[in-house]
Amino acid sequence: MTDFRRLTGILVAAMGLFLSMPHAFAQQPDRGDEPGLIADDSYQLEPEWQKQVVYFRTTEAPGTIIVSTAERHLYLVQPGGRAIRYGIGVGRDGFQWQGLVTITNKKEWPDWTPPAEMIQRQPYLPRFMAGGPGNPLGARAMYLGTTVYRIHGTNRPDTIGTKVSSGCFRLVNNDVADLYDRVPLGTKVVIRQKPEL
Numbered sequence: 001m002t003d004f005r006r007l008t009g010i011l012v013a014a015m016g017l018f019l020s021m022p023h024a025f026a027q028q029p030d031r032g033d034e035p036g037l038i039a040d041d042s043y044q045l046e047p048e049w050q051k052q053v054v055y056f057r058t059t060e061a062p063g064t065i066i067v068s069t070a071e072r073h074l075y076l077v078q079p080g081g082r083a084i085r086y087g088i089g090v091g092r093d094g095f096q097w098q099g100l101v102t103i104t105n106k107k108e109w110p111d112w113t114p115p116a117e118m119i120q121r122q123p124y125l126p127r128f129m130a131g132g133p134g135n136p137l138g139a140r141a142m143y144l145g146t147t148v149y150r151i152h153g154t155n156r157p158d159t160i161g162t163k164v165s166s167g168c169f170r171l172v173n174n175d176v177a178d179l180y181d182r183v184p185l186g187t188k189v190v191i192r193q194k195p196e197l
Contacts, residue, residue, distance in 0.1 A: 034156060035112075035126050036134040039173055043157040049087025051175050056083035065103075065151075065179075065189045067169055069096050072161050074151070074169060076182060086179065089159040089170040096193055097167060101145030103187045106180060107131075110141040115148045118166050139173040140180040144189055151189075152176060 049072075056075055060066060066075040066083075069090045075083040090096060109131035119125055129135050138153020151169045153176040154160070160172055171179065 035129055035136055037155045038133050039138065039153075039155040039157055041157075041173065043172070045087055045157065045160055045172065049161045051084065051086050051178065053078070053082055054085045055081055056085070057081060058083075060188070060190060063183070063187060065183065065187060067151075067189065067191045069098070069191065069193050072163075074171065074179070076179060084179075084182075086171050086175045087160045089154065089156075089162050089164055091165050091167040092163045095165065095167045096163075097149075098191045098193045099145075101147065101189050101191070103142045103151075103183060103185055103189060104145055105143035106185060107141050107143075108180075109135070109139060110137045110150075110152070111135075112137045121166075138170070138176060140176045142180060142183065142187075151179070 054075075056077065058064075058066065058075075058077055060077050062077050062079045064077045066077065067073075067088070067090075068075070072088055072090055074086045074088045076086075077083050111131050112129045112135050113127070114122075114125045119127065131137070134155060136155055137150065138155060141150045141152040143150050149167050149169075151171070153173040154170040156170075157172045159165075159170065170176075
């Protein structure tokens with residue numbers, strides 16, 4: 001009888017743990033934004049996400065940025081049928097978008113004020129965070145039109161090539177600094193969800 005009670009107790013405890021798991025997972029923070037985390041600049045991206053010059057067919061003029069959320073790549077169109085390709089992190093399911101915008105502002109080590117909608121989804125986020133190495137926007141930010149979205153760096157290089165953001169496009173800090181230096185205000189940015197045929 002003692003063994004039966006012990007087994008029953010273990011089963012009840014296991015069932016309670018199992019039933020509480022979804023609630024525990026729902027309370028976990030979004031792993032894409034970790035304010036205060038200092039980026040590991042020695043992190044090595046997989047070859048697919050490393051910056052490289054590639055052949056790229058497009059009718060867009062050199063200097064145009066093309067974001068392919070499906071591929072998780074950002075292309076800076078170059079002359080001669082080429083582009084500089086960067087690996088990026090994109091919006092998670094339900095937070096991806098497409099459109100045509102321009103870069104309307106650029107900032108080095110930008111401050112971060114999460115939008116109200118983001119605070120509602122992730123109440124643990126700070127209401128304001130000064131720019132610096134622990135800031136989720138990373139080393140540079142390029143603001144896209146009149147939207148709340150940006151092309152920016154990250155303190156989470158391990159999220160490049162994934163779908164984790166709330167709609168912004170993130171690059172490792174070295175890559176976003178490189179892109180930042182190559183594009184002026186007014187640069188055309190084409191955001192596509194599906195590859196162009």
